[in-house]
Amino acid sequence: QSVLTQPPSVSAAPGQMVTISCSGSSSNIGNNYVSWYQQLPGTAPKLLIYENKKRPSGIPDRFSGSKSGTSATLGITGLQTGDEADYYCGTWDSSLSAGVFGGGTKLTVL
Amino acid sequence: QVQLQQWGAGLLKPSETLSLTCAVYGGSSSGYYWSWIRQPPGKGLEWLGEMNHRGNTNYNPSLKSRVTISVDTSKTQFSLKLNSVTAADTAVYYCARGPPYCVGDVCSFWYFDLWGRGTLVTVSS
Numbered sequence: 001q002s003v004l005t006q007p008p009s010v011s012a013a014p015g016q017m018v019t020i021s022c023s024g025s026s027s028n029i030g031n032n033y034v035s036w037y038q039q040l041p042g043t044a045p046k047l048l049i050y051e052n053k054k055r056p057s058g059i060p061d062r063f064s065g066s067k068s069g070t071s072a073t074l075g076i077t078g079l080q081t082g083d084e085a086d087y088y089c090g091t092w093d094s095s096l097s098a099g100v101f102g103g104g105t106k107l108t109v110l
Numbered sequence: 111q112v113q114l115q116q117w118g119a120g121l122l123k124p125s126e127t128l129s130l131t132c133a134v135y136g137g138s139s140s141g142y143y144w145s146w147i148r149q150p151p152g153k154g155l156e157w158l159g160e161m162n163h164r165g166n167t168n169y170n171p172s173l174k175s176r177v178t179i180s181v182d183t184s185k186t187q188f189s190l191k192l193n194s195v196t197a198a199d200t201a202v203y204y205c206a207r208g209p210p211y212c213v214g215d216v217c218s219f220w221y222f223d224l225w226g227r228g229t230l231v232t233v234s235s
Contacts, residue, residue, distance in 0.1 A: 002154065031218070032217075032218045032220065033218055033219055033220065033221070035220065035221035035222070037155075037222075044204055044225040044226065044227055044228050045155065045204070045222075045225055046225070047221060047222060047223045050219075050221040050223070051219060051221070056223060088154065088155055090155070090157075090220065090221065090222075091220055092209075092216065092217045092218055092220040094216055096171060097168065097171070097215050097216075098157065098168070098169075098170050098171055099145075099157035099160075099168075099170075099209075099217065099220050100157065101154060101155040101156070101157065102154070103154045104154040104155070
């Protein structure tokens with residue numbers, strides 16, 4: 001059971017928008033920054049969003065992040081078949097003194 | 111362009127020690143924390159621990175008694191040792207750069223911007 005809760009799967013059609021939620025508590029998301037990762041099949045995770053909403057160089061603005069209270073959201077617009085992947089949120093948990101990831105969400109682009 | 115290249119034994123017997131090394135090419139190992147993260151087959155990511163060039167470390171409490179991370183700044187390498195492995199330790203192990211810094215044992219800015227390709231470690235008798 002992960003400290004951060006993500007939906008196991010989401011799906012949407014090409015060109016549409018999808019959001020992936022990440023729910024935590026005051027000891028993690030509520031008081032620390034959230035990051036998001038994309039993991040394509042058979043590859044290492046790739047940083048998509050850091051510090052809640054910042055995008056690393058090279059990440060298109062179709063990907064966005066937000067945080068409110070103890071929850072964070074990853075948004076993806078203009079869905080492409082190449083976006084099919086597993087997506088993970090992560091943050092620091094001050095009570096555990098440890099980094100924690102969500103269980104991951106599998107995105108299917110129908 | 112900074113890259114991470116990792117290597118180590120891929121097949122272990124129960125009770126043996128897992129040992130992996132990650133080299134930083136094209137950059138320095140100072141100025142960041144360096145982490146190890148694993149992913150059991152078909153499952154999610156699990157953070158194992160992190161260390162910076164000053165020797166400051168944070169470990170996952172669930173594995174703390176078995177994990178050791180070290181950094182060799184002269185070689186721009188960092189390593190992972192996990193002792194007394196069992197089948198439950200079978201996973202792909204990733205090295206990663208990050209977080210950028212921590213204040214004491216709190217790493218509010220916790221993210222990984224560079225990853226190794228991963229090493230599958232299988233524990234089987």
